[in-house]
Amino acid sequence: MWLVTDARLMVIEQSVVATGGLSLPLAEDPPGVRRREGLPGDRLRLEAFFAGPEGPVDPVGPPIWIRSGFPYVTLRFAADIGPCGEDGLDLALQCRVLGDELTLPPVPMGGFQGRDENFVFMFASTSAEYDAEDCLDFYIRGGEGERFGCHYTRERLAYGPTYRVEELAGVELSAPESEPDYYAESLRAELRFSGPAGVRTQTAVSGEVVTMRADERLALELVADEEELQMVIEERLEFLSANFFASAPLLPESAFYSGSSLASVQAPDDDGAFLYFRVGEEGRPYSHHESWQWFYLQLVLGDPEAPPP
Amino acid sequence: MSASLSVLAAALLAASLGSPLRASASASASASAEETVRLQGVLRRAGDRSPLAGVPVLVYPAAEGARVGEVRDPLPATEDPPWLRRGETDENGGFVVDDLPSGLLTIEVLAPDYARGRWIVDGAKASSSRRGLQLFLRRDDAARYRTVVVRRRARQRIAGPAPVERQLSREEIRTLPGSQGDPLRALQSLPGVARAPFGAGLLVLRGANPRQSLVYVGDHPVPFAFHLSGLSSVLPPGAIGELTFAPSNFAPAFGNASGGLISLSPRAGRRDGYHGEAFFDLGGVGGLAEGPVGKGTFLASVRRAHLDLPLRAFGALNPNSPIIYPTYYDYQAFYDRPLGRGRRLHVGFIGAGDSLSFMSSKPPGGDREAYFEPRLSFHRVDMAYRAKLGDTSVLLTPALRLDQNRVLFGESSPQEPPEPRRAIVSTLRAQIDHALTESLTLTLGADAEIGRQTGEVASESSNGPDLYGAAGTSNTTSLSHAYLGLYGEATYRRRGTTIAAGTRFSGFVAERIDAFAVDPRLRLRQEVGERWTLTAAIGTYTQPWIGQVQGFSRLFGVESQSATPVGQLVLPYQIRQNFDPSLYYRELAMRPLRALQASAGGSVRLAESVELEAHGFVRDLADPHRPSSYLTAGELAYGGEFILRKRLTRRIYGWVAYTLMWGLRDLMQSDGSVRYSESPYDQRHNLVAVLSARLPRGWQIGGRFRLSSGLPYTPVVAAMGSASEFYPLYGVPLSDRFPLFHQLDLRVDKRWVLRRTVVSAYLDVLNVYNQQNTEAYFYSVDFRRRVGGLSMPILPLFGVRVEI
Structure with a gap:
């Protein structure tokens, strides 16, 4: 479990908001779910989630997204990076995404081999001293001075399902037919508090404020409806796994956590604490990219049975 | 009752003992007219048993009541003896004194620098003994220490008359505080040698990259001179006859280096009997044996380190800090034989191997893991034939060497270790020196190095290196090279003026690529008056450089951090650059680096054995054939060295040395201009103060204080990644x-000189006040926080040596 002591980037969520000609229409998806991966021509929305010791953090201005065919940004000046075309068919290897939506470019013949991937870079600032443009400039040209208020990351663009990508790339199929990957919209935390006053349970969704007593211990498990965890291969379900973060040290050394559950969380002090989760779905061995889902809870001290003020 | 009985017994005993003496005394007086005895024997130095030649031996009657045996701490006699006979030891230490009366005799030997020796012998008994007397004379404590090996005139001088050819006497090497008797570590206390990160075995001479300087053992270079721990050179002090060091401007006879040169000469074994030593210190355990074999001599030595033992103990007490365990071995075997008429033959086998385990901190309930372990080794056989025929000297010397470099990673590391690098190298030198006149000597020679290495070559893909440092493609391949040198020099010496002018022609070939260089070199020396000496030198020094092993190391990647359980460790650039075992090339090309070196200075003798020297130097390294994508166009180093030195005479030696230098490199900017920035070996100030004093009764104490500026490093200013994985x-x-950086080392030695052995022990405490110097930084996972670490802790090292 990680202790979050400064603002940091936690999760980038990529989701398809409109399809191009190659994907199944969005209307055919189950209601209310977001598709996690797309095919060339699809429009992908990019969202970045930051968190700090005081709770989730918004960056100073919207992040800058740059799509790149290289694993690094090669141009020497930010001004040289032109905007990405609407149809994803620009010739430039690097382009700046307008807003937070980009169109997925074509899959190269032969597929994504070695390091020649399609990437998206994110540049954002959580410090009042500089903004995202300053951070982009600093990344490209280097310079003196610390910039830990800048956040940089590089992710692979979420192409999928993999068997369709392989078809488009003209390579031999190795992945089984499958639906596109979805986010688990029913993702929730099953909480179990135990203490001298007894045991109680609660279910919480992302962003909820959870009250616990100072002498209680919390065990939690992230769950999602079974329908949402898709059958992938040979009738095995996907399952959830998570990385856990907290804004205060809440776990004793001997705490046990694995997969999607966490036990022996202690109560926070008067200031409360946040629990952050990067939730992933395991069981998809042929998935080309990694994408996580954002989930967090706020813990406060108090009497859970007292009526709200 | 019993008391009185014992008194009576004692009285009877005394009476019985006393009488024979008196009897013999009178007997000797009466017998003097009748029988004579002859005393003969061998006089040797106590401890190393060297025979003492040309020493007068006096014989006179023993005093009343004297006892047979050696007289301890004898005082000079207060009155003349009734008679005195005199002999002298010959070149083998033997002496004979005839015509002596039998009875108790005193033998007295008095030699300069030795304590007075006096023995009482029974003339009749000693005369009849076949072996003769074996007498041992002890050195006077305050005597000047003389080295055992006689310096050979025909030995190559690496810088010649040029300013800085520093030497260390064997006594200084043996007792210098902070170096445990190691010659190259003692060298690091001299000016002109920078302090390397981690105190590692990197010799940075006047700001030059360690790969730009060469270390010679005997007549051929070695691939590395230090064991990885930096605590020991690859030869133990007992195997070394001489250490000479030229930080720049060495003779035209040497090439393939653009920095400085260090020469360790192997010692020839002694002919006067078999000798040996066994030594143990926390840096290693080993032994040495030497002696005559046929008409020649041999010297063989082997050593194995186990410094990890006390470090493991320290590590057990500090489980939360990572630690480094060095282990190494080395061996040497030399055979030297004079062939008569001024000719000599030398055959040598040397080898060394090293591994340095970087251990993580101990997790609860688990063991430390070696997350990074570089390993090196080399083995060499060489032969040297020297002949002096009238005015001409000839040297012919071939050698063959095998090298290997590899790196291993811990089990939990995701990285695959690279293929080991192996090389086989053959070197050869042939040289003639001829004295044309009394003042003018001409030197002509040729040297060659031919080799082949295999390893993992990682070349860039057309896209350029990955953000995370993995190279485009990597495969095992081989690279051959041949370097040839032809040199000539004329040396003129007359009346305090020495001028040495020469040129070296070099050809370098590697994988069908070749380069050619002409390096003129001039060295001057002028004595002014009785006490002053001025020197100056200028020359060019060309070195073949293969590929580019900077920045994008296959091992360390563009980002050179490694995740350790303690935090992200970023090893300093100077370590990354010098310990990568893979051959990483941007292109398989070889190009010459050319340095212009100029040096000038002077020294003045302030008092007997006290000298003050000041030198300035400039070194301008150009890389004109570099590919256009390279950023570094060349290097410039300049500065001054000052040393106030008291050489060892009777009791004290020491020095205060200060080096002030600037090391810059030219960085090409994106707009085509050139900017000077610090070179990785830019160490602005380096101050070393050493003092060692011999005390009575075989004690010696000393201390060394070192203060140096930190080396440059590249700071981490931001981090890339999300949540739990950052770069x-x-x-x-x-x-x-x-x-x-500052550190104080203190040392105390004690020496027991027995008749046939010398036992020495020392305690050398490094970093006496446990200064936590920062050698590298550990970062938190998101790199925002860092802590300096990997400093040497306070380290008491003791050693024992037994010589026979």
Whole structure:
């Protein structure tokens, strides 16, 4: 479990908001779910989630997204990076995404081999001293001075399902037919508090404020409806796994956590604490990219049975 | 009752003992007219048993009541003896004194620098003994220490008359505080040698990259001179006859280096009997044996380190800090034989191997893991034939060497270790020196190095290196090279003026690529008056350089951090650059680096054995054939060295040395201009003060204080990644400096000189006040926080040596 002591980037969520000609229409998806991966021509929305010791953090201005065919940004000046075309068919290897939506470019013949991937870079600032443009400039040209208020990351663009990508790339199929990957919209935390006053349970969704007593211990498990965890291969379900973060040290050394559950969380002090989760779905061995889902809870001290003020 | 009985017994005993003496005394007086005895024997130095030649031996009657045996701490006689006979030891230490009366005799030997020796012998008994007397004379404690090996005139002088050819006497090497008797570590206390990160075995001479300087053992270079721990050179002090060091401007006879030169000469074994030593210290355990074999001599030595033992103990007490365990071995075997008429033959086998385990901190309930372990080794056989025929000297010497480098990673590391690098190298030198006149000597020679290495070559893909440092493609391949040199020099010596002018022609060939260089070199020396000496030198020094092993090391990647359980460790650039075992090339090309070196200075003798020297130097390294994508166009180093030195005479030696230098490199900017920035070996100040004093009764104490500026490093200014996986983003390369380094070492020695052995023991405490110097930084997972670490702890090292 990680202790979050400064603002940091936690999760980038990529989701398809409109399809191009190659994907199944969005209307055919189950209601209310977001598709996690797309095919060339699809429009992908990019969202970045930051968190700090005081709770989730918004960056100073919207992040800058740059799509790149290289694993690094090669141009020497930010001004040289032109905007990405609407149809994803620009010739430039690097382009700046307008807003937070980009169109997925074509899959190269032969597929994504070695390091020649399609990437998206994110540049954002959580410090009042500089903004995202300053951070982009600093990344490209280097310079003196610390910039830990800048956040940089590089992710692979979420192409999928993999068997369709392989078809488009003209390579031999190795992945089984499958639906596109979805986010688990029913993702929730099953909480179990135990203490001298007894045991109680609660279910919480992302962003909820959870009250616990100072002498209680919390065990939690992230769950999602079974329908949402898709059958992938040979009738095995996907399952959830998570990385856990907290804004205060809440776990004793001997705490046990694995997969999607966490036990022996202690109560926070008067200031409360946040629990952050990067939730992933395991069981998809042929998935080309990694994408996580954002989930967090706020813990406060108090009497859970007292009526709200 | 019993008391009185014992008194009576004692009285009877005394009476019985006393009487024979008196009887013999009178007997000797009466017998003097009748029988004579002859005393003969061998006089040797106590401890190393060297025979003492040309020493007068006096014989006179023993005093009343004297007892047979050696007289301890004898005082000079207060009155003349009734008679005195005199003999002298010959070249083998033997002496004969005839015509002596039998009875108790005193033998007295008095030699300069030795304590007075006096023995009482029974003339009749000694005369009849077949072996003769074996007498041992002890050195006077305050005597000047003389080295055992006689310096050979025909030995190559590496810098010649040029300013800085520093030497260390064997006594200084043996007892210098902070170096445990190691010659190259003692060298690191001299000016002109920078302090390397971690105190590692990197010899940075006047700001030159360690790969630009050469270390010779005997007549051929070795691939590395230090064991990885930096605590020991690859030869133990007992196997070395001489250490000479030229930080720049060495003779035209040497090439393939653009920095400085260090020469360790192997010692020839002694002919006067078999000798040996066994030594043990926390740096290693080993032994040495030498002696005559046929008409020649041999010397063989082997050593194995186990410094990890006390470090493991320290590590057990400090489980939360990572630690480094060095282990190494080395061996040497030399055979030297004079062939008569001025000719000599030398055959040598040397080898050394090293591994340095970087251990993580101990997790609860688990063991430390070696997350990074570099290993090196080399083995060499060489032969040298020297002949002096009238005015001409000839040297012919071939050698063959095998090298290997590899790196291993811990089990939990995701990285695959690279293929080991192996090389087979053959070197050869042939040289003639001829004295044309009394003042003019001409030297002509040729040397060659031919080799082949195999390893993992990682070449860039057309896209350029990955952000995370993995190279485009990597495969095992081989690279051959041949370097040839032809040199000539004329040396003129007359009346305090020495001028040496020469040129070296070099050809370098590697994989069908070749280069050719002409290096003129001039060295001058002028004695002014009785006490002053001025020197100056200028010359060019060309070195073949293969590929590019900077920045994108296959081993360390563009980002050079490694995740350790303690935090992200970013090893300093100077370590990354010098310990990568893979051959990483941007292109398989070889190009010459050319340095212009100029040096000038002077020395003045302030008092007997006290000298003050000041030298200035400039070294301008150009890389004109570099590919256009390279950023570094050349290097410039300049500065001054000052040393006030008291050489060892009777009791004290020491020096205060200060080096002030600037090391810059030219960085090409994106707009085509050139900017000077610090080179990785830019160490602005380096101060070393050493003092060692011999005390009575075989004690010696000493201390060394060192203060040096931190080397530049590249700071981490941001991090890239999300949530739990981050990679560092670096600021301007080498724009920050490690903090000031300072350390005090203290040492105490004790020496027991027995008749046939000498036992020495020392305690050398490094970093006496446990200064936590920063050698590298550990970062938190997101690189925002860092802590300086990997400093040498306070380290008491003791050693024992037994010589026979």
